[in-house]
Amino acid sequence: MSDGRKVLLLHGGLLAGLFALHFVLPAYHHGNLARIMVLASYAVGYNVLFGYTGLLSLGHALFFAAGMYGMALPLHHLGLPAGWALLTGLGAGAGLAALLALLALRTTGVAFLIVTLMFAQAGHLTILYFGEVTRGDEGFVIDAAQRVLWGIDLSAPDARYLAALALFAASLLACLALVRAPFGKTLIAVRENEERVRMLGYDTHLHKWGAMVISGALSAAAGAAYGLLFGYAGATFGSVQYSILPLLWVLLGGAGTVIGPFIGTLFMFYLIDLSSDLTTAYMLVAGVALIALTLFAPQGLAGEVRRRLWRWLP
Amino acid sequence: MTLLETRGLSKHFAGLQAVAGVDLAVTEGEVRALIGPNGAGKTTLVGMICGRIAPSGGSVRFDGRDITALPAHRRIRRGMAYTFQITSVFARLPVAENVALAARRHRRGADVDLAVHAALDRVGLGAHIDREAGDLSYGHQRLLELAMALAQEPRLLILDEPTQGLSEAEIAAFKALVRELAGTTTILLIEHNMSVVMETADRVTVLDLGTVLAEGTPREIHGNAAVQAAYLGTGADA
Amino acid sequence: MEIGPYFLLATLEGAVTAAVLALTAVGLSLVFGVMRVVNIAHGEFFMLGAVIAWWVAQAVGGHPALGFAAALVIAPLIVGGLAAAADMTILKRLDYDPERTIVATIGLLYVIQQVTLMTYGPEARPVEAPFGTRLAIPWIEHAEGGWRLYWPWGLSTTSYKLAVMAAAAAVLLGVWALMARTRIGLVMRATQMDRGMALAFGIPVERVYALVFGLGAGLAALAAVLIVPIRQAHYLMGADPLLLSFIVVIIGGLGSLPGTVVAAVLIGLSDGIISVFFSPTLAKIIATLLVALVLVFRPQGLFGTRAA
Numbered sequence: 001m002s003d004g005r006k007v008l009l010l011h012g013g014l015l016a017g018l019f020a021l022h023f024v025l026p027a028y029h030h031g032n033l034a035r036i037m038v039l040a041s042y043a044v045g046y047n048v049l050f051g052y053t054g055l056l057s058l059g060h061a062l063f064f065a066a067g068m069y070g071m072a073l074p075l076h077h078l079g080l081p082a083g084w085a086l087l088t089g090l091g092a093g094a095g096l097a098a099l100l101a102l103l104a105l106r107t108t109g110v111a112f113l114i115v116t117l118m119f120a121q122a123g124h125l126t127i128l129y130f131g132e133v134t135r136g137d138e139g140f141v142i143d144a145a146q147r148v149l150w151g152i153d154l155s156a157p158d159a160r161y162l163a164a165l166a167l168f169a170a171s172l173l174a175c176l177a178l179v180r181a182p183f184g185k186t187l188i189a190v191r192e193n194e195e196r197v198r199m200l201g202y203d204t205h206l207h208k209w210g211a212m213v214i215s216g217a218l219s220a221a222a223g224a225a226y227g228l229l230f231g232y233a234g235a236t237f238g239s240v241q242y243s244i245l246p247l248l249w250v251l252l253g254g255a256g257t258v259i260g261p262f263i264g265t266l267f268m269f270y271l272i273d274l275s276s277d278l279t280t281a282y283m284l285v286a287g288v289a290l291i292a293l294t295l296f297a298p299q300g301l302a303g304e305v306r307r308r309l310w311r312w313l314p
Numbered sequence: 315m316t317l318l319e320t321r322g323l324s325k326h327f328a329g330l331q332a333v334a335g336v337d338l339a340v341t342e343g344e345v346r347a348l349i350g351p352n353g354a355g356k357t358t359l360v361g362m363i364c365g366r367i368a369p370s371g372g373s374v375r376f377d378g379r380d381i382t383a384l385p386a387h388r389r390i391r392r393g394m395a396y397t398f399q400i401t402s403v404f405a406r407l408p409v410a411e412n413v414a415l416a417a418r419r420h421r422r423g424a425d426v427d428l429a430v431h432a433a434l435d436r437v438g439l440g441a442h443i444d445r446e447a448g449d450l451s452y453g454h455q456r457l458l459e460l461a462m463a464l465a466q467e468p469r470l471l472i473l474d475e476p477t478q479g480l481s482e483a484e485i486a487a488f489k490a491l492v493r494e495l496a497g498t499t500t501i502l503l504i505e506h507n508m509s510v511v512m513e514t515a516d517r518v519t520v521l522d523l524g525t526v527l528a529e530g531t532p533r534e535i536h537g538n539a540a541v542q543a544a545y546l547g548t549g550a551d552a
Numbered sequence: 553m554e555i556g557p558y559f560l561l562a563t564l565e566g567a568v569t570a571a572v573l574a575l576t577a578v579g580l581s582l583v584f585g586v587m588r589v590v591n592i593a594h595g596e597f598f599m600l601g602a603v604i605a606w607w608v609a610q611a612v613g614g615h616p617a618l619g620f621a622a623a624l625v626i627a628p629l630i631v632g633g634l635a636a637a638a639d640m641t642i643l644k645r646l647d648y649d650p651e652r653t654i655v656a657t658i659g660l661l662y663v664i665q666q667v668t669l670m671t672y673g674p675e676a677r678p679v680e681a682p683f684g685t686r687l688a689i690p691w692i693e694h695a696e697g698g699w700r701l702y703w704p705w706g707l708s709t710t711s712y713k714l715a716v717m718a719a720a721a722a723v724l725l726g727v728w729a730l731m732a733r734t735r736i737g738l739v740m741r742a743t744q745m746d747r748g749m750a751l752a753f754g755i756p757v758e759r760v761y762a763l764v765f766g767l768g769a770g771l772a773a774l775a776a777v778l779i780v781p782i783r784q785a786h787y788l789m790g791a792d793p794l795l796l797s798f799i800v801v802i803i804g805g806l807g808s809l810p811g812t813v814v815a816a817v818l819i820g821l822s823d824g825i826i827s828v829f830f831s832p833t834l835a836k837i838i839a840t841l842l843v844a845l846v847l848v849f850r851p852q853g854l855f856g857t858r859a860a
Contacts, residue, residue: 056651103848110590110650111847114798118844121795125837182418189415192404199366199398200466201390201419244658251655281669287662294656295645 003312010313011176011258015169022161034161036262036269037168038226039245043253043261044171045218046246051255052179053211054191058113058243059120060219062100065127065238067093067220072233073133075146082149086224093220094213101212105205117243124238139234147228160229167225168262171218176258178214179314187211188256219246241283248286251293254302258314263301316375317342317500318363318470323372324524325358332358334524335372340470345492345501347511347532350521356504357399359521360472363502364396365389377469391419395468397459399475399504405448409439412447412458416465433465438487452479460491471495472502477510489513512536557691557704562825564689564709568782570820571720572775574813576793577800578727579771581812584801586744586764589648592657594772595794596664597635601627601773602679602785603672609679617682620781627777628770635769636762643765644758661790668787681781685711716778723774724813731809740764772797795836796823799843805852 001009018037025033042064049055070092075085104115127134134140144155152159178184189197190204198204227233236242245268246261253264268289276282293300299307306313318340325333333355340346348356361367363374365386373382381389390396395416404412410430417429434440437457442450447458456479463471477485485507492501492514505511511518511532518535520527528538535541580594604627609619638660646652688708690701731737743750743760751757772793776785783789796819804815819839826835 056654103844106848107851110654111851113651113654114590114802115844115847118798118840118847122837122840122844125833125840129831129833129837182422185411185418186415189404189407189411192406193402195366196398196402196404197415198387199364199390199396200416200462201387203385203387247655247658279670280674281666283662284666284670287659287664287666290659291642291656291663292659294652294659295642298652 006310006312007176007314011172014259014262015165015172018165018168022158022165027157030157030161032269032273034157034164034229036265037164038222038229039249039269040262040265041168041171041225042219042222043246043249043265044168044175044258045215045222047250047255047257047261048175048178048187048218049211049215050247051250051257051260052184052191053187053208053215055208055211056113056247057104057116057212057215058240058247059100059116059118059123060215060246061238061240061242062116062120062123063093063097063216063219064223064226064242064246065123065235066096066216067223067225068227068233068237069127069134070220071224072140072142072227075228076140076142076233077133079146082147082154082228086149086221086228089224089227090217090221093223094217097216097220098209098213101209101216105208105212117240120238120243121240124235124240127235127238134233134235137235139232139236142227142231142233144231147231149228154229155231163229164225167221171221172258172262174218176314179258183207183210191256244290245286248290248293251298251300252289254300254304254306257300257302257306260300260302267301315342316340317344317377318502319375320359320363321373321375323359323362323369323374325355325362325367325370331524333362333369336521336524336526338519338526340500340502342469342500343497344516345496345503345514347515347518348502348504348521349506349508349511349518349535350527354521355524356521357474358524360396360474360502360504364394364472366396390466393469394472395463395466395470396472397463397474397476399478401452401455401459403447403450403455403458403462405446407447408443409434409445409447409450409458410443413461413465416462419466429465429467433461436464436491437461438484453481453484456480457484460488468499470500470502474504475506476503477505477507485510557689557707559825560689560691561707563821564713566821566823566825568713568716568779569823570817571717572779573793573796573800573820574816575720575723575775575778576772577797577804577812577816578724578809579768579775580797581801581804581809582727582771583765583768585808586740587643587648587761588650589643589653589765590650590657591765591768592654592794593638593660593664594768594797595790595792596661596668597631597769597790598772598776598793599668599785599787599790600631600634600664601776602780602789603668603787604630604773605777605780606672606677606679606785616680620679620682620777623679623777624774628773631773632766632770636766639762639765640758644761648761665787665790672785672787674787676784676786678784679780681710681712683711683715684781687711687714712781716782719778720775723771727771728809736763795840799839802843803846 021033046060049057067089071085071089074080074088075082100119104112107115128136147154154160154163186197186202186207190207194204223237249264249268250261252268253262254260271285272282275285297304302313316339320336320338322335322337323333324335336359350356358367362369365384373380375381376389376392381392413430413433414426417426421429434443437460439454439457439461442454447455450458456476460476477488480488489510495501503515515532517530518532519529520535520541528535528541576598580591583589583591605623608623608626612619612622642656643653646656686708687710688703691704691707692699692701731740739755739760743755743757747757800815800819801812804811823835
């Protein structure tokens with residue numbers, strides 16, 4: 001079997017499996033998996049920048065929250081239909097990413113990381129500052145009546161699961177297409193050795209900018225979908241924690257692999273879910289995982305699989 | 315026709331004059347060797363030509379246009395290729411992908427594969443196409459650099475000490491390759507190995523302390539007393 | 553209260569913030585300067601200092617001054633020791649790779665914070681100040697027949713707050729003396745300038761790093777002990793000092809101690825004063841954006857002259 005067919009089989013198989021699970025999962029896990037697929041789409045977006053381009057951002061919550069509020073505010077306050085609201089959410093995240101990339105990409109390394117952190121912090125504080133429209137930390141619930149897309153009621157569990165799957169499939173396939181396209185391959189080369197790419201005649205700055213816009217747009221799409229599917233928007237989704245979580249998911253699953261973000265999100269979601277039954281200090285799991293991963297498995301789960309078994313894993 | 319021309323090109327780093335007012339004119343199709351003792355400013359000079367280093371003064375013309383203000387990638391796109399003095403391949407990517415990155419700038423689809431194979435065969439790395447670049451020996455990595463440059467099909471090929479670390483047989487193959495390219499590709503070659511210079515270069519420019527000490531055919535340079543004193547006489551690198 | 557006395561009060565409160573902030577930020581700056589490590593867990597070391605201070609004060613009992621004095625010594629030592637241990641077990645094994653150490657310190661942040669939540673709990677608890685005489689401050693006003701002195705209601709500070717400022721100043725002088733005047737300071741500065749060269753000269757760089765990381769965390773803990781009689785100990789209290797320290801260190805010029813102190817005083821004072829006129833949230837938005845823009849356009853900091 002050619003490598004291309006293996007890749008298709010693996011990722012197609014994952015999507016088919018997720019579709020099959022729709023019919024067999026008990027309600028609790030069915031609901032969890034819908035949430036995981038949306039969050040994994042966010043991680044896929046994060047991975048485009050971190051895993052493939054080699055840029056460590058600590059501010060992606062800004063794009064996730066921009067997508068969420070870009071969708072929820074016009075929907076809630078202006079009565080915009082859900083379909084259009086998703087687009088405004090996507091546009092808000094992508095536009096913000098395009099603008100901030102212009103500034104943040106003037107820096108490199110640690111400075112880039114702090115700049116993204118600070119911009120996201122400013123964004124989070126801005127949500128809190130305009131508490132009258134955003135309802136701050138408390139957030140606001142989106143009416144079930146407004147969560148209807150093309151006549152489908154997204155507040156119903158079945159429709160919600162399938163919508164989450166559709167979003168995840170779109171993100172996964174977009175990522176797969178990206179890393180197999182010349183643009184994506186150049187991004188990987190930028191991660192490996194930016195100066196060499198520049199001296200091959202590529203505008204590396206433009207490539208990094210493009211990566212950040214794609215990454216921001218995917219994150220925003222996930223944020224908008226999260227708000228619409230689960231009927232809630234709150235400032236927590238713009239906090240530092242939501243910038244660190246995708247980093248954690250991607251590190252765990254395997255940075256720079258297409259399937260890694262999903263694996264990482266799945267594992268970490270259930271790990272936190274299980275430990276929150278035991279203690280309120282469930283974020284301890286996240287902390288321990290971050291340290292253990294950087295120390296012992298910087299490649300993550302899928303990265304280890306690629307290193308040991310399947311060299312063709314994209 | 316002059317392909318590359320520098321006028322008064324200078325660079326100083328914190329008071330140290332690395333390159334001082336270099337005028338250089340390279341004709342299309344010529345193989346030009348750039349020699350000089352360590353610290354003479356050779357790498358700084360070609361760095362300013364291909365845009366890695368911003369000059370403190372002077373100008374660079376390429377193919378009849380002033381490119382002094384252009385960033386490096388735009389200069390490369392105009393038809394320059396640069397190989398690094400310190401090997402700088404993509405160590406964690408396959409050999410084929412290293413060359414494909416260079417080829418993809420002006421090719422698409424199956425065309426890329428053809429160019430990759432052609433470039434690797436030309437430098438004798440055809441057998442290593444599927445290996446990870448970082449697993450190659452040092453000499454092979456230098457040849458890979460060369461293949462990456464060839465795959466760009468440049469009009470001006472800038473080679474910074476390409477034979478350093480190569481075996482005798484590989485050096486002989488390199489000389490043959492340069493002779494093959496001569497006439498179609500203009501080559502600017504920084505080289506310490508005098509046999510490579512004598513056998514491949516049409517003209518030689520000698521740099522010392524950041525200025526042009528002498529310029530001429532290899533034979534003229536070989537007989538030049540000033541060069542003997544400044545460079546060959548000390549014999550450290552020759 | 554009129555604007556004049558109000559302003560003076562805000563300045564006094566700001567000076568307390570500035571004093572504590574300067575200590576915390578100098579700790580962060582020291583770690584970045586010498587080790588090139590961005591310590592995201594710095595705020596948690598601060599929090600740990602306050603929580604340990606509460607524990608020590610509880611354990612000692614008796615006159616508040618006794619417990620406080622014990623905390624002043626014990627908390628920074630424990631926190632410094634923990635930090636040094638974290639350096640040796642985690643950061644050292646990452647070879648101080650900038651990005652991986654940052655990820656690890658984020659992990660450390662959650663570990664410290666969540667373990668504190670599990671043991672100390674979610675409550676905010678006060679530590680009693682060792683002393684705290686109320687000092688009313690006079691103001692002058694123009695009345696009939698000329699200027700006169702009066703005591704506006706609410707315009708006061710405490711002897712403890714003044715002591716905090718003095719203590720912070722003394723500790724900062726001590727840090728400066730340590731860096732500039734002692735052998736260990738010389739070793740630290742040599743390591744900062746060129747790690748490889750320091751190794752070549754036989755400086756035990758690994759031990760210097762552990763020491764610096766411990767010292768940086770200890771300074772944060774000390775700052776927390778000083779502030780805990782004024783603000784209570786809580787497991788989430790590390791976020792603000794972390795953010796403010798970042799702002800200060802970046803604006804002051806990464807790794808520059810004098811720049812850090814100047815920036816801490818400016819930010820601390822303006823934080824107090826701006827909060828009087830604007831909402832604290834708006835002040836923070838402006839500050840974070842300022843930091844981002846400084847890094848983008850002036851990475852050497854507003855006061856620095858050398859490239860960071």
